[in-house]
Amino acid sequence: MIEQMRSEDENAFKGMFRMNGVQFDFLLEKVRPLITKKDTNMRKSISAETRLMITLKYLSSGDSYRTLMYLFRVPHNTISGIIPSTCKAIFSSLREEYLKVPNTxxxxxxxxxxxxxxxxxxxxxxxxxxxxxxxxxxxxxxxxxxxxxxxxxxxxxxxxxxxxxxxxxxxxxxxxxxxxxxxxxxxxxxxxxxxxxxxxxxxxxxxxxxxxxxxxxxxxxxxxxxxxxxxxxxxxxxxxxxxxxxxxxxxxxxxxxxxxxxxxxxxxxxxxxxxxxxxxxxxxxxxxxxxxxxxxxxxxxxxxxxxxxxxxxxxxxxxxxxxxxxxxxxxxxxxxxxxxxxxxx
Structure with a gap:
C-alpha cells in the first residue's frame, strides 16, 4: 500500500511521512548502516526502510504503538524497540551536517x-x-x-x-x-x-x-x-x-x-x-x-x-x-x- 502511495500519490506520501520520496531515500541511505539487522534461520529481519517508515509515522502523528502495529503489521513490542533506536540513528547521522553549532x-x-x-x-x-x-x-x-x-x-x-x-x-x-x-x-x-x-x-x-x-x-x-x-x-x-x-x-x-x-x-x-x-x-x-x-x-x-x-x-x-x-x-x-x-x- 505504501509503495503504491509513493508511486501514485506523492502528496499522500509526504503527508504521511512529512517528506517526499527523494528526501526519504536520502535519509534512508544515511541511517541504513545503523538500523539494518541481519536475517536469521528462524525469520527475516524487518527492513531498514520499514523501520524508518514506522519511526517517521510515529513522529509525524503521535499514534500509539498499537495503532502503528495494525498499519505496518509489526508487533507493538517490537515497535517499542524500533523507534528509539531509529531516532538515535537519525540524530547521529544528521547532526554533523544539519545541527552544528557555529564556531567561527x-x-x-x-x-x-x-x-x-x-x-x-x-x-x-x-x-x-x-x-x-x-x-x-x-x-x-x-x-x-x-x-x-x-x-x-x-x-x-x-x-x-x-x-x-x-x-x-x-x-x-x-x-x-x-x-x-x-x-x-x-x-x-x-x-x-x-x-x-x-x-x-x-x-x-x-x-x-x-x-x-x-x-x-x-x-x-x-x-x-x-x-x-x-x-x-x-x-x-x-x-x-x-x-x-x-x-x-x-x-x-x-x-x-x-x-x-x-x-x-x-x-x-x-x-x-x-x-x-x-x-x-x-x-x-x-x-x-x-x-x-x-x-x-x-x-x-x-x-x-x-x-x-x-x-x-x-x-x-x-x-x-x-x-x-x-x-x-x-x-x-x-x-x-x-x-x-x-x-x-
Missing part, C-alpha cells in the same frame, strides 16, 4: 547579516527560548517534571537563526525549571561565558560609529546580560522602548516560529507522550535534526503559514525586580537609541 567568526557574522537583512535587528546571533515537551509522569520523579502549566514535561532549549533553523539545542532538563534556569545549566551558557565559540568582537551598528557586542534575543524569562537582550518592562514605556520591544520581537519570533513549524510537522510534540523519559529525549533530538534537514529545502508557503497567527508583541511581563549589570543596561540603551535614530529607524 564568519559563521556567526553570516547569521547576524541574515537577522539584519530579514528582520532589522543588527549584531544578532540568534533567538533563544524554551519549549515544554509534555509527557506522562516519569517514575519516581516526584514533582521535578511538574511545570507551571500543571503538566509533566522536559524542556527543549533552542537557539535559532534567521531562517528557522536550530543552531543549538539542549533537551532533557526537568519541566519545573524556568527557561532562564535551563539556560544557566546549559553547555551554551558555559561556552559563551568562557569565550569558547569564537563570537566576533563588537561591531559598529549599520550607518554609525557606535560599537555594540553581538547579542542573542530572548523573552522576559531570561536575565538581561551583555550578550542577551530582552524587552523593556511593559509598564510605563516611552516610545523608544516600545520601538525597541517591537524590533526585538521581530527577531525573537524566529524561535517561536521554528517551534510552531516543527510541531505542525511532527505532531508527536502536540500530544502527551506515553513513552519513557529517555525515549522522549531521543525522539525530540531526532525531530530537531529532521526539522533542520527539511527546512533546508522547504517551500516558502509552509514557512509563511506558520507565521499567520504571530502577534508581534512580547507577551511575557516580569513584575519581579532583577539586578541587571550596568553594562547590559547600557548595551540595551544603545540598541534602543539606534532604533529611533535616522540610521536605524
Amino acid at each position: 567568526c564568519e559563521e556567526w557574522k553570516k547569521i547576524a547579516d541574515d537577522f539584519q537583512s530579514k528582520w532589522n535587528f543588527p549584531n544578532c546571533l540568534g533567538a533563544l527560548d524554551g519549549k515544554h515537551i509534555v509527557l506522562r509522569c516519569p517514575k519516581n520523579s516526584g514533582s521535578l517534571n511538574f511545570n507551571y502549566k500543571h503538566n509533566f514535561s522536559i524542556v527543549l532549549m533552542a537557539l535559532v537563526d534567521a531562517n528557522y533553523k536550530f543552531t543549538y539545542i539542549d533537551v532533557g532538563c526537568k519541566g519545573r525549571i524556568s527557561d532562564g534556569g535551563v539556560f544557566n545549566r546549559s553547555s551554551l551558557y558555559h561556552a559563551i561565558e568562557n569565550n569558547l565559540l569564537n563570537i566576533p568582537s563588537p561591531y559598529c551598528l549599520p550607518g554609525t560609529t557606535i560599537e555594540t557586542p553581538y547579542v542573542i534575543v530572548a523573552d522576559d524569562a531570561f536575565a538581561l546580560k551583555s550578550y542577551i537582550m530582552k524587552p523593556f518592562n511593559f509598564r510605563n514605556q516611552d516610545k523608544s522602548q516600545q520601538v525597541f520591544n517591537y524590533r526585538l520581537s521581530r527577531a525573537r519570533r524566529m524561535v517561536e516560529s521554528a517551534f510552531g513549524i516543527m510541531a505542525a510537522r511532527f505532531r508527536l510534540l502536540r500530544t502527551n507522550i506515553e513513552i519513557s523519559e529517555n525515549n522522549v529525549k531521543l525522539c525530540v533530538l531526532a525531530i530537531c535534526v529532521l526539522h533542520n534537514f527539511l527546512v533546508s529545502d522547504e517551500d516558502e508557503i509552509l514557512l509563511s503559514d506558520a507565521l499567520l497567527n504571530f502577534n508581534e508583541t512580547c507577551e511575557n511581563e516580569s513584575t519581579n525586580p532583577i539586578n541587571y549589570s550596568n553594562e547590559a543596561k547600557e548595551i540595551r540603551e544603545l540598541f534602543k537609541s539606534y532604533f529611533v535614530s535616522p540610521a536605524g529607524e
Whole structure:
C-alpha cells in the first residue's frame, strides 16, 4: 500500500511521512548502516526502510504503538524497540551536517547579516527560548517534571537563526525549571561565558560609529546580560522602548516560529507522550535534526503559514525586580537609541 502511495500519490506520501520520496531515500541511505539487522534461520529481519517508515509515522502523528502495529503489521513490542533506536540513528547521522553549532567568526557574522537583512535587528546571533515537551509522569520523579502549566514535561532549549533553523539545542532538563534556569545549566551558557565559540568582537551598528557586542534575543524569562537582550518592562514605556520591544520581537519570533513549524510537522510534540523519559529525549533530538534537514529545502508557503497567527508583541511581563549589570543596561540603551535614530529607524 505504501509503495503504491509513493508511486501514485506523492502528496499522500509526504503527508504521511512529512517528506517526499527523494528526501526519504536520502535519509534512508544515511541511517541504513545503523538500523539494518541481519536475517536469521528462524525469520527475516524487518527492513531498514520499514523501520524508518514506522519511526517517521510515529513522529509525524503521535499514534500509539498499537495503532502503528495494525498499519505496518509489526508487533507493538517490537515497535517499542524500533523507534528509539531509529531516532538515535537519525540524530547521529544528521547532526554533523544539519545541527552544528557555529564556531567561527564568519559563521556567526553570516547569521547576524541574515537577522539584519530579514528582520532589522543588527549584531544578532540568534533567538533563544524554551519549549515544554509534555509527557506522562516519569517514575519516581516526584514533582521535578511538574511545570507551571500543571503538566509533566522536559524542556527543549533552542537557539535559532534567521531562517528557522536550530543552531543549538539542549533537551532533557526537568519541566519545573524556568527557561532562564535551563539556560544557566546549559553547555551554551558555559561556552559563551568562557569565550569558547569564537563570537566576533563588537561591531559598529549599520550607518554609525557606535560599537555594540553581538547579542542573542530572548523573552522576559531570561536575565538581561551583555550578550542577551530582552524587552523593556511593559509598564510605563516611552516610545523608544516600545520601538525597541517591537524590533526585538521581530527577531525573537524566529524561535517561536521554528517551534510552531516543527510541531505542525511532527505532531508527536502536540500530544502527551506515553513513552519513557529517555525515549522522549531521543525522539525530540531526532525531530530537531529532521526539522533542520527539511527546512533546508522547504517551500516558502509552509514557512509563511506558520507565521499567520504571530502577534508581534512580547507577551511575557516580569513584575519581579532583577539586578541587571550596568553594562547590559547600557548595551540595551544603545540598541534602543539606534532604533529611533535616522540610521536605524
